[in-house]
Amino acid sequence: MRLAFAHDHLFQEDEQGNLYTGGSFNNQAWKRYLNHFDEIIVLARKEKLDNKYNNKTYNNFDLKETKLEPVPSISGPIKQFSNKKEAEDIIRKTLIDSDALIARLPSETGNLAIRIAKKLNKPYAVEVVACVWDALWNHGSLMGKIYAPIAMHKMKKKVYESPYTLYVTNEFLQKRYPTKGKTTNVSNVEISSVFEKAYEIRNSRLEGKTIYKIGMIGSLKNRIKGWDVALNALSILKSNGIDFEFHILGDGEVEQWANLADKLGIRDKVKFCGVLPGGEPVLNWLDEMDLYIQPSFQEGLPRAVIEAMSRGCPVVGSNAGGIPELIDLNCIHKAGEYKDLAASIEKAISNKEYSMMLTKQNIEASKQYEKSELDKKRNEFWASFINEIDRLNKVK
Structure with a gap:
């Protein structure tokens, strides 16, 4: 047939x-x-x-x-x-x-x-x-x-x-x-399987952490994924004295977003990682992130969020599409509200107990997508x- x-x-x-x-x-x-x-x-x-x-x-x-x-x-x-x-x-x-x-x-x-x-x-x-x-x-x-x-x-x-x-x-x-x-x-x-050891690995890695790796995946071709929201939020974190690296995985021209990062004074903290094939390479990349964000204006049920959850990443996202069906509602901000996103990010990375609670929740929730x-x-x-x-x- x-x-x-x-x-x-x-x-x-x-x-x-x-x-x-x-x-x-x-x-x-x-x-x-x-x-x-x-x-x-x-x-x-x-x-x-x-x-x-x-x-x-x-x-x-x-x-x-x-x-x-x-x-x-x-x-x-x-x-x-x-x-x-x-x-x-x-x-x-x-x-x-x-x-x-x-x-x-x-x-x-x-x-x-x-x-x-x-x-x-x-x-x-x-x-x-x-x-x-x-x-x-x-x-x-x-x-x-x-x-x-x-x-x-x-x-x-x-x-x-x-x-x-x-x-x-x-x-x-x-x-x-x-x-x-x-x-x-x-x-x-x-997902083929949930990474059960993620909790232990992340728990030990957060000890003495001073620079936090924040990850985001999506096409850079337009603003639908909320790149401007993310960069504005992260500029607030910098002004609050929080040190971070923002790692971006996605195709499209970086110039527009690099220029915005430069204007906001955070260009040195933004790493454009290009494109990786789906599967193990992306999962390995997520394993290096301390937090995953998805401040989208439009989504269905985002693949990257589910993959991040399966690797034990705490996840902060907007109320677009099915994101609120996936993550803790305390980690949700209204699409476009960069100040609320900044507050959610700061809470997730400055409070280890809270971060590990999100890790545990996300690992369990992602199992329904095996x-x-x-x-x-x-x-x-x-x-x-x-x-x-x-x-x-x-x-x-």
């Missing part, structure tokens, strides 16, 4: 034609679907691998059962018109040759694929991984704010009409994007979807 998977994800291609992917779209993620489908055709964007990165910073996309069918970008008002016809033709051809569609939203590629699938009477399911309003409104551009209500209305309609809908949050996305179809909630983030636990719910949901596909095929 062949599955078409649609999303706006951007794949990287090197000079030899090899494909790579960042974020959560590694081979392990595709294997979740291959438990139920024989082949996956991914409808997504593609670009040449930037020379400043190399293939060691990304994950391979090379399973023999997976194939990328590149779709031109239809994000933004101009590309939605200039590239729409080409995108429609590619998606329609792929769906005709496929048995079903899974569309991950928010994404313009996913929206278009759903519309075409309905015309072709193809079975489809939707994965809801974030709020499109939050993403566009906080993007930083006027056009994003103008398009936000339109995009949210479009996504609400698509999700409500979806016969099968998988949410990555427990409550947040369900409330914003309700559906009349069959649902489940399963995080698209999974692969063995999530596979049960995920497999049950996709098995039900497969049964519906078989039923519809028999009707035809």
Whole structure:
């Protein structure tokens, strides 16, 4: 059985034609679907691998059962018109040759694929991984704010009409994007196992600590992750006499944020670490952090937060998306409120007893995201979807 998977994800291609992917779209993620489908055709964007990165910073996309069918970008008002016809033709051809569609939203590629699938009477399911309003409104551009209500209305309609809908949050996305179809909630983030020894290691490391390593992961391409909030908060810590290093892991141009750090007088404390492939390299990086922060303006259920929790990191984050479903509510600040973020960070790193309490809580809470636990719910949901596909095929 062949599955078409649609999303706006951007794949990287090197000079030899090899494909790579960042974020959560590694081979392990595709294997979740291959438990139920024989082949996956991914409808997504593609670009040449930037020379400043190399293939060691990304994950391979090379399973023999997976194939990328590149779709031109239809994000933004101009590309939605200039590239729409080409995108429609590619998606329609792929769906005709496929048995079903899974569309991950928010994404313009996913929206278009759903519309075409309905015309072709193809079975489809939707994965809801974030709020499109939050993403566009906080993007930083006027056009994003103008398009936000339109995009949210479009996504609400698509999700409500979806016969099968998988949410990555427990409550947040369900409330914003309700559906009349069959649902489940399963995080698209999974960890192989929780690092049980983290508590002991962190407890001993905090003895006599004078310089605290604070970590944050995310794309530097826009302000959605709250980079300006983080830097303003950390400038308060410096003025309060707290010594720290701010380690940033993510792709995108650093100049804008380096300039802001310089303006705030903390440039010497900010370390841009580039990109690492998902999995063990990122986990090892998190092991070196004394605190993880996620002051985002938009999130679904953030992978980095769950990974940080599984390594025993105390975590401070905003009230965006599903973050409050993950961490201690005393560690939550309203998105954009850098003074509150500063206060939360200072409390977490200046009080060892409190910090270790958060470590213990996070280790326990992250266990519900172990692969063995999530596979049960995920497999049950996709098995039900497969049964519906078989039923519809028999009707035809």
